[in-house]
C-alpha cells in the first residue's frame with residue numbers, strides 16, 4: 001500500500017452507508033489518524049429513505065417512523081450517538097384492520113396475523129364464519145405441503161409465506177391478516193415473499209409443530225408478558241438520528257460528497273478506483289451501501305454473476321400522504337392506525353396524533369396514509385388530486401366528516417426491495433462472489449432485512465469484513 005493511512009470509500013448515504021462510515025471511524029479509526037473515510041451520496045441530502053419533514057409545525061416522518069427496540073445494531077448505534085434521551089415511545093398500541101364491515105381491532109397477540117388460538121380470531125370479527133372454520137382446520141390438518149419432514153436441512157428449502165399460511169389457515173387469514181401486516185413492511189405479495197427471509201421463525205417452528213397456531217404460541221406468550229414498548233422513535237422524528245450521525249461523521253473527519261453519484265468502480269491491483277462524473281478517487285477498501293439496482297450497475301464488470309442476481313431483486317414504490325384535520329372534536333381514535341384487508345388505493349394509515357404523544361395537538365389531528373405500488377399510476381397525478389383521493393378513501397374507513405386542512409405528498413419510487421422466494425440463497429451467491437474480489441462488501445436493505453436496525457447491523461458486518469481483509473493484507 002502506498003500510504004499507511006487506510007482509505008475506505010462508502011457509497012450510499014442512507015442509514016446503512018452513514019452507520020458504516022460511523023463504524024469505520026468509531027471502531028477502526030482513531031479520529032482521522034488511522035483511516036480516511038469518504039462517503040459518496042448521489043442526492044443533495046443524506047438519510048435515504050429516512051425523511052422527516054416540517055408539517056403543520058411538527059416533525060413528521062415520510063419514511064420510517066419507528067424502530068424495533070430489541071435490535072442489537074440499533075441499540076448500540078443509539079447509545080454511541082447519544083440520542084436515547086430524545087427517545088419517544090408509542091402512546092398507543094392497538095392496530096385496526098379495515099374490512100368490508102368497517103374497522104376491526106387486531107388482537108395484540110397475533111403474530112404476522114397468525115392467531116395463537118381460534119377464539120380471539122372468531123371474536124375479532126375480521127373473518128367470516130366460514131373463514132374462521134377454515135382457519136380452525138390448522139389444528140387438525142396433517143403436515144404442511146411445503147414441509148418435507150422437519151429436519152434442519154428443510155430450513156434451507158424456501159417457500160412463500162402465502163403457501164404456508166394459505167395451506168394451514170386458509171385464504172381469509174392470508175388475505176385479511178397476513179397480507180396487510182406483511183404488506184405494510186415488505187413489498188410484494190405474500191405469495192412471492194420468501195418465508196426464510198421474512199419469517200424464518202415460522203419456517204423453523206413448523207418443522208416441529210405442524211399447526212401454525214400452536215407454533216406461534218410461545219412467541220405470543222413472551223410478547224404478551226413483556227409490557228415494555230416494542231418500538232421507538234425520536235422527539236424530532238427519525239431525521240434527528242441522521243442529523244446526529246452526520247454531526248459525528250463530520251466531527252471525526254469523514255468527507256461527505258453530496259450530489260456525487262458513483263458511476264463506475266474498478267480495481268487495479270489492491271486499489272479501488274471510484275469514479276463520479278467529476279473525479280476519480282482511490283481507496284483501499286469499499287463498502288457499497290446502495291440499492292440492489294445501483295450496486296448491480298457498479299459491479300457489472302467486476303462480478304457479472306452477482307450483478308445479474310442483484311438486477312433480479314425487484315423493488316416496489318410507495319406513496320406517503322400526510323394529512324391534517326383541523327376540527328378534532330369528532331376524531332376520537334384509539335390506536336396507532338389501520339391496515340387494509342382488500343383492494344383499495346390506501347394500504348394503511350398511521351394515526352400520528354394518537355400514536356405519538358409529541359404529535360398530539362388540540363388544534364389538529366395528523367395522519368399518514370400509504371398508497372401501494374399497485375396504484376402507482378396515481379403518482380403521476382398532482383398532489384392535490386392525490387390528497388383528494390386519499391381523503392375520500394379515509395373518509396369511508398374512518399367516517400371523517402370534513403376535508404383535510406393541509407396535505408403533503410412524498411412519492412418513493414423503488415422504495416422497498418422484494419424478498420422473493422429464494423432471496424437468501426441469491427444474497428449468499430451475490431455476497432460470495434463479491435467477497436472473492438477482496439476488500440469490498442455489500443450491505444443495506446436489499447440483503448438481510450430492510451428495517452433500519454437490520455440495515456445498521458449489516459453495515460457493521462460489512463465494515464468488519466472489509467477491515468479484516470485489510471488487516472490480513474497489512475500483515476502479509
Ligand SMILES: Cc1cc2nc3c(=O)[nH]c(=O)nc-3n(C[C@H](O)[C@H](O)[C@H](O)COP(=O)(O)OP(=O)(O)OC[C@H]3O[C@@H](n4cnc5c(N)ncnc54)[C@H](O)[C@@H]3O)c2cc1C
Pocket residue numbers: 011012013014015016017040041042043046047048049050062063064065066067068260261262263289290291294318320412415416443444445446450451452453455
Ligand atoms: C415509506 C417507508 C416506511 C418505512 N418504515 C419503516 C419503519 O417504520 N421502520 C423501519 O425500521 N424501516 C422502515 N422502512 C424501511 C427502511 O426505511 C429502509 O429499508 C432503510 O432506510 C434503507 O436504508 P439504506 O441505507 O439501505 O437504503 P436507502 O435509504 O435507499 O439509501 C441508499 C442511498 O444510496 C444512494 N445512492 C444510490 N446509488 C448511488 C450511487 N451510485 N452513488 C452514490 N449514492 C447512491 C441513494 O441516493 C440513497 O441515499 C420504511 C421504508 C419506507 C420507504
